[in-house]
Amino acid sequence: xxxxxxxxxxxxxxxxxxxxxxxxxxxxxxxxxxxxxxxxxxxxxxxxxxxxxxxxxxxxxxxxxxxxxxxxxxxxxxxxxxxxxxxxxxxxxxxxxxxxxxxxxxxxxxxxxxxxxxxxxxx
Amino acid sequence: xxxxxxxxxxxxxxxxxxxxxxxxxxxxxxxxxxxxxxxxxxxxxxxxxxxxxxxxxxxxxxxxxxxxxxxxxxxxxxxxxxxxxxxxxxxxxxxxxxxxxxxxxxx
Numbered sequence: 001x002x003x004x005x006x007x008x009x010x011x012x013x014x015x016x017x018x019x020x021x022x023x024x025x026x027x028x029x030x031x032x033x034x035x036x037x038x039x040x041x042x043x044x045x046x047x048x049x050x051x052x053x054x055x056x057x058x059x060x061x062x063x064x065x066x067x068x069x070x071x072x073x074x075x076x077x078x079x080x081x082x083x084x085x086x087x088x089x090x091x092x093x094x095x096x097x098x099x100x101x102x103x104x105x106x107x108x109x110x111x112x113x114x115x116x117x118x119x120x121x122x123x
Numbered sequence: 124x125x126x127x128x129x130x131x132x133x134x135x136x137x138x139x140x141x142x143x144x145x146x147x148x149x150x151x152x153x154x155x156x157x158x159x160x161x162x163x164x165x166x167x168x169x170x171x172x173x174x175x176x177x178x179x180x181x182x183x184x185x186x187x188x189x190x191x192x193x194x195x196x197x198x199x200x201x202x203x204x205x206x207x208x209x210x211x212x213x214x215x216x217x218x219x220x221x222x223x224x225x226x227x228x229x230x
Contacts, residue, residue, distance in 0.1 A: 035219075045167070045210060047219040060218040094166055107173040108214030109157035113166035
């Protein structure tokens with residue numbers, strides 16, 4: 001079965017760089033795309049970016065200059081790096097499979113999600 | 124960016140009651156709309172995709188409808204396990220955007 005699991009440092013100091021890992025099983029990263037999504041405490045969801053099955057990436061404009069998503073297909077891992085962290089980056093960070101359905105149309109959605117990893121930005 | 128306006132922000136329903144949650148997109152999203160349920164401290168779970176297709180394993184009391192810019196999620200017969208937050212997602216155009224959420228509680 002498809003599983004994703006995020007891991008990370010928990011606490012990051014302001015202005016530092018965040019590094020997160022998404023470990024996947026039950027799917028191949030050369031055939032599947034994975035997005036990072038975050039959710040500040042008590043707030044809504046924000047899509048951050050995606051790494052496509054071909055290794056290409058797309059990012060959400062407000063954070064594009066600070067964000068990098070990469071992968072190691074041999075280890076089935078996706079990496080997120082975001083620099084210049086501020087308190088407003090405090091959030092639960094999720095990775096999720098970006099699924100494409102072409103049945104009677106063209107539809108993108110996230111079908112499998114990891115449990116999330118909480119990141120607190122504080123000194 | 125496509126703005127997703129979700130309503131209501133909160134809702135209280137009695138056992139067995141039928142409820143609806145709405146999402147309005149700022150432009151046509153061609154039924155590229157998914158609905159999620161999120162329980163406290165958990166990741167979102169996919170309920171509906173392509174506006175009206177039920178994800179495998181989701182109870183049939185959940186249904187979705189809509190087209191163009193207007194979409195709705197319907198729960199036909201509120202159950203205690205349906206308490207949680209509900210979000211819509213548009214996957215029509217980058218960046219993908221979510222509705223602000225609806226908090227559903229059992230009355």
